Amino acid sequence: MRPGDVLLTGNPSGVGPMEPGDVVGVEIDQLGPLTNPVVQR
Numbered sequence: 001m002r003p004g005d006v007l008l009t010g011n012p013s014g015v016g017p018m019e020p021g022d023v024v025g026v027e028i029d030q031l032g033p034l035t036n037p038v039v040q041r
Contacts, residue, residue, distance in 0.1 A: 019038065022037070025037070
């Protein structure tokens with residue numbers, strides 16, 4: 001990855017919509033973890 005790259009992902013079949021209280025997380029080697037809670041807007 002390079003600065004400014006955009007990472008897009010999909011989801012496997014059967015996965016429902018995200019709900020408030022869910023947490024989305026990703027971890028990339030040599031970069032570290034990133035977690036984001038889903039909140040009601």
